[in-house]
Amino acid sequence: MVNEMERRIGEISGVNVDACYLCGKCSAGCLFTEQMDLLPHQVIMYIQRGDDSVLNKETPWICASCFTCSVRCPRGIDVAAVMEGLREIQIRKRGYQKLDLKKIENLEDLPQIAVTAAAQKLTW
Amino acid sequence: MLYYPGCSLRNSYPEFEKSALETCTRLGIDLAEIPEWNCCGVNFSLSDNIMRHLGAVRTLISAQEMPDLSGDEKVVALCSMCYNVMKRVNLTLKEDAEALENVNLFIDDEVDYRANLEVIHFLQLLRDDIGFDHLSDCVTVPLKGLKIAPYYGCALIRPESIAIDAPENPSIMEEFIRSVGADPVDYPYKTECCGNYHTVMRKEIVELRSKVIVDSAKLAGADLVVSTCPLCTYNLRLGVRALEEKTPILFFSQILALSLGVNPHLSPEREKNVRELLEGMKSYAK
Ligand code: SF4
Ligand code: SF4
Numbered sequence: 562m563v564n565e566m567e568r569r570i571g572e573i574s575g576v577n578v579d580a581c582y583l584c585g586k587c588s589a590g591c592l593f594t595e596q597m598d599l600l601p602h603q604v605i606m607y608i609q610r611g612d613d614s615v616l617n618k619e620t621p622w623i624c625a626s627c628f629t630c631s632v633r634c635p636r637g638i639d640v641a642a643v644m645e646g647l648r649e650i651q652i653r654k655r656g657y658q659k660l661d662l663k664k665i666e667n668l669e670d671l672p673q674i675a676v677t678a679a680a681q682k683l684t685w
Numbered sequence: 686m687l688y689y690p691g692c693s694l695r696n697s698y699p700e701f702e703k704s705a706l707e708t709c710t711r712l713g714i715d716l717a718e719i720p721e722w723n724c725c726g727v728n729f730s731l732s733d734n735i736m737r738h739l740g741a742v743r744t745l746i747s748a749q750e751m752p753d754l755s756g757d758e759k760v761v762a763l764c765s766m767c768y769n770v771m772k773r774v775n776l777t778l779k780e781d782a783e784a785l786e787n788v789n790l791f792i793d794d795e796v797d798y799r800a801n802l803e804v805i806h807f808l809q810l811l812r813d814d815i816g817f818d819h820l821s822d823c824v825t826v827p828l829k830g831l832k833i834a835p836y837y838g839c840a841l842i843r844p845e846s847i848a849i850d851a852p853e854n855p856s857i858m859e860e861f862i863r864s865v866g867a868d869p870v871d872y873p874y875k876t877e878c879c880g881n882y883h884t885v886m887r888k889e890i891v892e893l894r895s896k897v898i899v900d901s902a903k904l905a906g907a908d909l910v911v912s913t914c915p916l917c918t919y920n921l922r923l924g925v926r927a928l929e930e931k932t933p934i935l936f937f938s939q940i941l942a943l944s945l946g947v948n949p950h951l952s953p954e955r956e957k958n959v960r961e962l963l964e965g966m967k968s969y970a971k
């Protein structure tokens with residue numbers, strides 16, 4: 562039986578989290594684990610266990626959508642999409658926000674795509 | 686071929702576009718800019734929501750409706766993030782009939798998108814349409830002895846469905862570098878992420894990543910690093926600032942322009958550095 566967390570992630574991201582056998586390859590290749598409070602495979606494990614405390618972790622917001630994990634997963638799991646699913650659940654709950662431009666250093670120098678990308682990833 | 690410029694080339698890094706377009710004139714590539722294009726959206730939505738990409742779809746419709754097309758034209762992008770999103774949107778619409786029907790129903794003020802176009806990156810145009818062999822025949826100023834580190838980043842090679850080359854060990858940029866007469870530098874971080882949009886709110890993450898990437902290229906002997914993405918370029922330059930030796934980060938089209946003897950549009954702060962490098966190479970070659 563899929564639990565509620567698995568069902569919601571499946572619905573939003575199209576990923577069957579249950580297929581993951583927790584080998585840890587995604588975490589081994591992720592470049593941003595130093596900044597994370599849960600490793601990518603642990604995020605999957607929390608979802609498999611139906612533990613919704615994963616929603617309050619920093620990891621999905623640290624994930625840079627680099628797709629390294631997604632191309633390497635032996636079970637074909639799009640881990641990057643799972644991370645986006647988790648962000649999405651939070652964003653839908655708290656409502657859409659705006660990026661506070663006053664808080665951005667180097668706003669003048671930043672290429673336009675940087676600001677657009679951040680606005681989407683963090684506030685969509 | 687149809688040409689999609691994208692926002693960052695127009696607003697942040699005109700040297701990328703200008704150098705590329707001038708090389709096209711030299712190589713006899715005829716690019717027609719898509720009228721009334723929109724921002725690609727920068728990120729492809731991973732949450733199965735094609736409605737987030739209406740801007741990109743409208744651009745594709747506008748391309749499809751350009752006069753005198755044979756019906757299966759290619760849309761070329763220079764920025765790798767534009768390439769990634771436009772390619773993924775187009776691929777979704779080609780493969781998912783329901784998604785295509787939904788967007789066409791929604792965009793009822795335009796003709797339907799028929800999903801006949803192909804989206805490619807400029808490097809693919811050089812490889813598949815011009816050919817790297819032919820390109821090297823066109824080179825008038827071979828960049829002999831110049832050691833160039835290719836930086837792929839993420840968007841050109843991941844996910845696999847849109848990769849322009851093997852995701853784990855691509856070589857298209859190395860082939861390109863060889864065709865302009867320079868030596869590609871092999872280093873372990875060529876496909877590792879620069880930190881992407883964290884540069885906006887969490888700059889420290891990007892500085893950390895970029896420093897590792899540029900440092901590694903430098904250690905492997907690179908005189909300069911070439912990139913295909915305005916955001917990667919910005920981020921790698923943040924990393925360079927933290928290093929003692931200043932490695933220039935250029936767009937691949939600027940290297941191409943240098944080798945074809947057309948204006949590389951180097952910005953003033955990089956002009957001197959790159960010219961010195963090239964002078965050094967000449968004396969080396971003698
Ligand atoms: S690499 Fe795939 S199978 Fe292995 S832990 Fe990560 S998501 Fe699970
Ligand atoms: S997509 Fe996210 S989780 Fe996966 S390797 Fe990249 S940063 Fe890590």
